[in-house]
Structure formats: C-alpha cells, structure tokens
Amino acid sequence: MPAIVLIGAQWGDEGKGKATDLLGDRIDYVVKFNGGNNAGHTVVIGDQKYALHLLPSGILSEGVTPVIANGVVIDIEVLFDELDALTARGVDVSRLKISANAHVITHYHRTLDRVTERFLGKRQIGTTGRGIGPTYADKINRVGIRMQDLFDENILRQKVEAALYSKNHMLVKIYNRRAITVDEIVDTLLSYVERLRPMVVDTSLDLNTALDEGKIVLFEGGQATMLDVDHGTYPFVTSSNSTAGGAVTGSGIGPTRVDRVIAVVKAYTTRVGAGPFPTELHDESGEFLRAAGFEFGTTTGRPRRTGWYDAPIARYTSRINGVTDFVLTKLDVLTGLETIPVCVAYDVDGRRFDEVPSSQSDFHHAKPIYEEFPGWTEDITGAREFSDLPQAAQDYVLAVEKMSGARISAIGVGPGRDAIIQRHDLLES
Numbered sequence: 059m060p061a062i063v064l065i066g067a068q069w070g071d072e073g074k075g076k077a078t079d080l081l082g083d084r085i086d087y088v089v090k091f092n093g094g095n096n097a098g099h100t101v102v103i104g105d106q107k108y109a110l111h112l113l114p115s116g117i118l119s120e121g122v123t124p125v126i127a128n129g130v131v132i133d134i135e136v137l138f139d140e141l142d143a144l145t146a147r148g149v150d151v152s153r154l155k156i157s158a159n160a161h162v163i164t165h166y167h168r169t170l171d172r173v174t175e176r177f178l179g180k181r182q183i184g185t186t187g188r189g190i191g192p193t194y195a196d197k198i199n200r201v202g203i204r205m206q207d208l209f210d211e212n213i214l215r216q217k218v219e220a221a222l223y224s225k226n227h228m229l230v231k232i233y234n235r236r237a238i239t240v241d242e243i244v245d246t247l248l249s250y251v252e253r254l255r256p257m258v259v260d261t262s263l264d265l266n267t268a269l270d271e272g273k274i275v276l277f278e279g280g281q282a283t284m285l286d287v288d289h290g291t292y293p294f295v296t297s298s299n300s301t302a303g304g305a306v307t308g309s310g311i312g313p314t315r316v317d318r319v320i321a322v323v324k325a326y327t328t329r330v331g332a333g334p335f336p337t338e339l340h341d342e343s344g345e346f347l348r349a350a351g352f353e354f355g356t357t358t359g360r361p362r363r364t365g366w367y368d369a370p371i372a373r374y375t376s377r378i379n380g381v382t383d384f385v386l387t388k389l390d391v392l393t394g395l396e397t398i399p400v401c402v403a404y405d406v407d408g409r410r411f412d413e414v415p416s417s418q419s420d421f422h423h424a425k426p427i428y429e430e431f432p433g434w435t436e437d438i439t440g441a442r443e444f445s446d447l448p449q450a451a452q453d454y455v456l457a458v459e460k461m462s463g464a465r466i467s468a469i470g471v472g473p474g475r476d477a478i479i480q481r482h483d484l485l486e487s
C-alpha cells in the first residue's frame with residue numbers, strides 16, 4: 059500500500075492537517091508537494107494546539123520522515139522559525155529532508171506580492187502576502203533561485219543579479235519603492251547555508267527508494283482543488299497545482315505509484331480571499347457557521363467567508379483528482395440548525411447547470427439550487443461510530459455522499475485528534 063495523496067476539496071482549510079494526523083501512526087513519510095507558508099494547518103493533540111505553515115502536518119507523528127519536495131516554495135527564515143518552535147515543544151524534526159530543486163522565496167518576492175496586490179485595486183486576489191505568486195512566476199520565467207543554488211556562491215550571485223535586474227526597474231519606476239541590492243539578498247541567503255546543508259538532498263530519489271521498499275508515503279497537499287492554478291477559480295487561485303497531479307510533478311514520483319487519493323471536504327464551505335463562491339451566505343446563517351466553526355484564517359487571521367455544502371464542487375473535485383475517499387470534517391458545526399441546505403445544481407441566468415460551469419462568467423453568476431435536509435440538536439462530538447449519530451445527521455452524510463462522487467470514509471465531529479468516526483479504512487479500497 060505505497061503512495062497516498064491527500065488534498066483539499068474546496069477552497070482550503072477543510073481540516074487537512076487533522077486528516078493527515080489521523081493517518082500519522084501508519085505512514086513512514088509525509089511529503090509537502092506544493093505551496094509554501096500560505097498554508098495554515100491546525101492540529102489539536104490533547105490540550106496542545108499546533109499551527110503549521112511550511113512544514114507538513116505529518117511532522118507531528120513520531121517516527122515519520124517529513125519531506126519538503128521540489129514543488130514547494132520555501133521562505134527559509136519561516137522554515138527555521140517553525141523548526142525552532144516545534145523543537146522547543148519537544149517535536150523531533152531531525153529527519154526533515156528538503157529538495158535541492160525547491161524554489162526559494164526572498165525579500166523581493168514578498169515585496170512584489172504586496173505591491174502588485176495593492177496596484178490591482180478592486181481586482182485584488184487577497185493573497186496571503188507571503189511571496190508565493192512572484193516566486194512561482196520566477197520559476198516559470200526561469201529566473202528562480204533553487205535550494206541547490208545556495209551552495210555555490212558564484213552561481214547564486216549570478217542568478218540573483220538576473221532576477222533583480224528587471225524587478226528593480228519595476229519596483230522603482232512603477233511601484234515607487236526602493237531598489238533591492240544583490241548583496242543584501244545574497245548575504246542573507248548565504249547565512250542560511252550551514253544549517254540547510256544536511257537537510258537538502260535529492261528527495262525524488264529518496265521517495266522512489268522508499269516506495270520500492272514498500273514504505274507508506276503520504277503526499278499532503280496545501281490549499282485545495284478550487285485554488286489550483288489550472289483547475290480552480292482562476293485568477294482567484296494560488297500559483298501552484300494543489301490537485302492530485304501536483305503530488306506527482308511536485309515530488310518526482312510517477313503517476314502509476316499513486317494508490318489512493320483522499321479529499322478532505324468540510325460539511326459546509328469556506329473561502330478566504332476574493333473570487334466566486336456560489337453558496338456564500340451574507341446573513342445570520344453565515345455568521346452562525348463562522349462562529350460555530352471558528353472560521354478565522356490560521357495564516358492571516360482573516361474571517362473566512364462561509365456558505366453551505368456545494369455538491370457540484372465535490373463532484374468536480376472527485377473528477378479532477380480521481381478521489382477514492384472523502385474525509386468529511388466539521389459535521390459537529392452543523393448541530394443546532396433546523397434545516398441544512400445543500401447546493402445540488404446551479405441556476406445561471408435561467409439555465410440549469412448540474413456540474414460546475416467551465417466558463418468563469420457563468421460560475422460568477424451561478425446561483426445555488428438547494429435541497430433542504432432536516433437538522434439535529436444532539437451533541438455529536440462524542441460519536442465514534444456512524445450509528446452513534448442521530449438519524450438526521452446520518453441521513454445528511456448519506457445524502458451528501460450520494461451526490462459527491464466517492465465514499466465518505468471518515469467524519470470529523472470535533473477538532474481533537476480522536477473526534478472522528480471511521481467508516482472505511484482510508485488505506486484500503
């Protein structure tokens with residue numbers, strides 16, 4: 059049972075961190091394959107709460123080897139801070155491996171992220187401001203800095219010069235900012251080298267070897283399907299492939315290796331930042347979900363936009379990723395609602411769409427068509443078997459499962475590690 063991919067089904071913050079943690083005891087490697095410190099995963103273990111950004115959340119499981127693969131963009135200062143904070147709390151981070159091909163986020167990427175957002179005005183994406191987009195842009199433009207470049211000062215200087223030349227023109231002439239010197243960037247990056255050296259390796263080789271040896275490798279996606287740069291709500295997306303395919307290109311394993319694709323989906327929907335969101339609520343139901351689900355960003359603290367479950371999005375996710383199992387999270391948050399609407403299709407200017415429309419304009423105009431399900435009032439946070447749930451909650455899960463394109467194998471009923479109902483083994487078909 060070798061490679062398992064775990065991704066977000068909606069617009070992020072579905073509870074991927076907790077789902078990864080659920081598999082923790084059974085996996086040998088956990089791999090972050092996309093994104094960077096734009097991600098924010100909260101994992102609650104007993105009375106301890108951990109917020110992870112750049113490191114894969116599987117790092118919290120004892121004995122697991124964490125890997126930051128080539129598809130990730132790395133802010134090295136954030137990496138060190140996160141490692142230090144975890145070490146101070148007794149987490150063993152000594153096995154961490156980082157790909158020599160991963161790209162580096164520098165000061166100029168963070169600066170450009172913030173100024174370009176400001177200049178977009180009304181068309182802002184609402185990025186996390188961590189330099190993610192500009193770093194991936196440099197990668198695609200072939201002027202990026204990779205981890206391996208840090209070990210050759212000569213090469214590093216040449217690459218930083220090449221990257222900064224046009225950026226300084228832009229910063230000074232268009233954005234009215236000060237120029238950034240090659241020296242300040244190179245000196246900062248070189249100061250990281252000694253600490254990084256033992257961690258930076260050929261992670262693709264390591265992962266393929268691990269799979270050959272029958273080890274269990276979990277590929278943990280940051281962001282989510284609807285934020286994927288190809289398959290999400292472009293341009294209101296992140297700049298990487300956060301879908302299952304990204305696990306392959308972002309880590310250097312072949313597609314034939316992947317056995318299971320687990321999508322984490324919330325029992326309702328949230329989104330941070332701008333962009334279309336058909337089931338978004340602007341009334342007291344939306345407030346209810348925000349308060350009951352504590353929907354505030356782990357990374358930026360921004361209040362998350364909230365709305366009902368969107369079944370066409372779940373089906374879309376199922377298709378794009380080849381989902382084998384869903385983990386449905388935060389079912390407990392719906393407790394106390396009289397009825398629970400689920401979006402089953404869209405109305406776009408009088409036309410019915412049963413699936414997510416491929417035209418961006420149509421999706422922007424999509425109005426949800428709802429089916430209503432009876433709610434429940436019983437506290438479900440102690441449920442550990444499906445049959446412990448009140449009938450209405452069971453019916454809701456079964457109805458949602460039928461509409462979503464794959465089985466729901468686990469159900470989250472609270473933030474804690476053990477607040478979960480397991481219906482099917484996530485590692486077995």
Ligand code: GDP
Binds near residue numbers: 066390
């Ligand atoms: P991620 O980015 O997908 O890892 O998700 P986040 O950590 O950003 O957001 C999910 C939040 O929901 C975290 O605060 C989790 O502790 C919490 N959470 C996860 N699963 C459940 C659940 O089943 N019920 C409740 N009430 N909270 C959950």
Ligand code: IMO
Binds near residue numbers: 191280330
């Ligand atoms: P996790 O892994 C929710 C959103 C930002 C913005 C857009 C682009 O915790 O689910 P970026 O900084 O990536 O260029 O911002 O993507 N975004 C997320 N939203 N959860 C995340 O990660 C996100 N990472 C990025 O809010 O709308």
Ligand code: MG
Binds near residue numbers: 099100
């Ligand atoms: Mg998050």
